[in-house]
Amino acid sequence: MSALTFTLKQATAQRIDLSPLVCQNLQDLAAADIAAIELQNGKSRRRVDELFTISGDDSQNIVIANSNDKLDFIGKDLASGSIIVNGDAGAYLGLGMKSGSITVNGNVGIYAACELKNGLIEITGNAGDFVGGALPGNKQGMKGGTVLVKGNVGARAGDHMRRGQILIEGNAGDYCGSRMLAGTIAVMGNTGRYLGYAMRRGTLLLWNQPQLSATFNDCGSHTLAFLPILFASFKSLNSRFADSATAFNRVQRYGGDMAETGRGEVLVRL
Amino acid sequence: MIINGVTIDKTFAEAFPMKATRAIITAQNEKWAMISAQAMTGFATSVIACGCEAGIERVLSPDETPDGRPGVAIMIYAMGGKGLAKQLETRAGQCVLTSPTSALFAGIEGGKQIPLGKNLRYFGDGFQIAKKIAGKRYWRVPVMDGEFLTEATTGMVDAVGGGNFLVLAESQPQALAACEAAIEEMRKIPNVIMPFPGGVVRSGSKVGSKYPALGASTNDAFCPTLKGMTRTDLSPEIESVMEIVIDGLSKEDIDKAMRVGIQAVCDLGAANGIKRISAGNYGGKLGPFHFHLQEIMA
Numbered sequence: 001m002s003a004l005t006f007t008l009k010q011a012t013a014q015r016i017d018l019s020p021l022v023c024q025n026l027q028d029l030a031a032a033d034i035a036a037i038e039l040q041n042g043k044s045r046r047r048v049d050e051l052f053t054i055s056g057d058d059s060q061n062i063v064i065a066n067s068n069d070k071l072d073f074i075g076k077d078l079a080s081g082s083i084i085v086n087g088d089a090g091a092y093l094g095l096g097m098k099s100g101s102i103t104v105n106g107n108v109g110i111y112a113a114c115e116l117k118n119g120l121i122e123i124t125g126n127a128g129d130f131v132g133g134a135l136p137g138n139k140q141g142m143k144g145g146t147v148l149v150k151g152n153v154g155a156r157a158g159d160h161m162r163r164g165q166i167l168i169e170g171n172a173g174d175y176c177g178s179r180m181l182a183g184t185i186a187v188m189g190n191t192g193r194y195l196g197y198a199m200r201r202g203t204l205l206l207w208n209q210p211q212l213s214a215t216f217n218d219c220g221s222h223t224l225a226f227l228p229i230l231f232a233s234f235k236s237l238n239s240r241f242a243d244s245a246t247a248f249n250r251v252q253r254y255g256g257d258m259a260e261t262g263r264g265e266v267l268v269r270l
Numbered sequence: 271m272i273i274n275g276v277t278i279d280k281t282f283a284e285a286f287p288m289k290a291t292r293a294i295i296t297a298q299n300e301k302w303a304m305i306s307a308q309a310m311t312g313f314a315t316s317v318i319a320c321g322c323e324a325g326i327e328r329v330l331s332p333d334e335t336p337d338g339r340p341g342v343a344i345m346i347y348a349m350g351g352k353g354l355a356k357q358l359e360t361r362a363g364q365c366v367l368t369s370p371t372s373a374l375f376a377g378i379e380g381g382k383q384i385p386l387g388k389n390l391r392y393f394g395d396g397f398q399i400a401k402k403i404a405g406k407r408y409w410r411v412p413v414m415d416g417e418f419l420t421e422a423t424t425g426m427v428d429a430v431g432g433g434n435f436l437v438l439a440e441s442q443p444q445a446l447a448a449c450e451a452a453i454e455e456m457r458k459i460p461n462v463i464m465p466f467p468g469g470v471v472r473s474g475s476k477v478g479s480k481y482p483a484l485g486a487s488t489n490d491a492f493c494p495t496l497k498g499m500t501r502t503d504l505s506p507e508i509e510s511v512m513e514i515v516i517d518g519l520s521k522e523d524i525d526k527a528m529r530v531g532i533q534a535v536c537d538l539g540a541a542n543g544i545k546r547i548s549a550g551n552y553g554g555k556l557g558p559f560h561f562h563l564q565e566i567m568a
Contacts, residue, residue: 144402163402164402182400184401201399203399203401222416222417223416224410224416224417225337225339225373225410225416225417225419226337226401226403226408226410226417226419228337228338229336229337229403229408229419230401230403232336232338232404233403233404263396263397263399265399
């Protein structure tokens, strides 16, 4: 069996909602049924085979080829299997995903891994604002799983994040970890302004000294026993995070945001 | 059956179903991991009065422990799951949480999950931090020497307790030397503990007593000073008897431990004053697990 591949025929003027094309929805469908699924494209609904060339038959391994940043909701509520996106992806990648994996060989738009529940999302390029965040108006962002971004992320990464981990090899924008409830965000590059703004609990693990708000207090330098275990859990990732040379257990600890509950922490490598 | 001049009695040890768990204690170095482990497994020789039976299974090298530090694996056995969970929690709280530089991890992955550090976290008074890493939940509890890291739960499994054998010797020093040799070999077997002091018990008991309040009393049939006063099981040349009790995760584990232990005793042989190997049982009516000495040594 070869991967079920949807190759975008040509770029569309309007955005396409790809949420129906997830493994659990396609597993018992014949090729003709898959081709006949209607996707929202701007104001109109268009058949899958109008927009994509379809090849392969393994619905548990989906490939979206020739992708671009107009393809939204890829992997929404994914419950099993894998999706590989070759090219950029639009907004809401992996929204509410429950299990499985999504790999994007390109950049992604806003709200990637929004309200993620479990599974692995790997982005080789950059990600937009609100990675792992909550939908507007909702109180909890991602609740589990792992997001790996090899490039940079926009503003408000992990906004309202509840659990899980966001691993960023590049830089993070402003308000990284804002309103965080718990979980871990690791940033190898630099972070922007208002780091951990109104975070209640959770861990921001940084390789470089950030610009901290006055509401984060220095708790001193420490050797923390959980860090080797955390780094060991990264070993299976295709990432610089898996490199044991990047691991450390000695950190400067800052507590905050004292303007909120103040049980969160910023750990900076020493 | 006679091995190297040592008679192996045609009898059996009788053992009981128990519940067991394992925990891994790590620390800055092996010395402090061992101190914590010894505290946690202290006063846990017999369920009769200790509430559980516990012991150190083995020392772990840094590459065998979750946090890459030196560690010690300990096991706790109890008659029921509720009792086991209570003993585990109180011992972890008083003996590991308190011990400098220690961390505490699950030693059994499967089975029913029982609290390890799950409730100790409240010691953190709200400053404790949960971390779920690779599917496991950990608690980071702030303490005066830094942070106490503990896994939330560990597994509880069905196990076997009360495997045993008796070493009958011509003198007390010879009985003890034989037991020491046995324990040294038995400690190399995984999944078993010998819960008595140093692994050896000199006060084997029988069921019942002349005093109604006592459920167990000295095993007078094996007491050498009573040879002329009671229905003895000892021949005239026996001057000292010691027992090794084994708890294990399975009957097979206890089989293995008994085999290497008895073999070590027999290797010393009659030339070193070892005359007989026997075992304690209750006629086979109380415990479902029977360890026949001659079958084990066949």
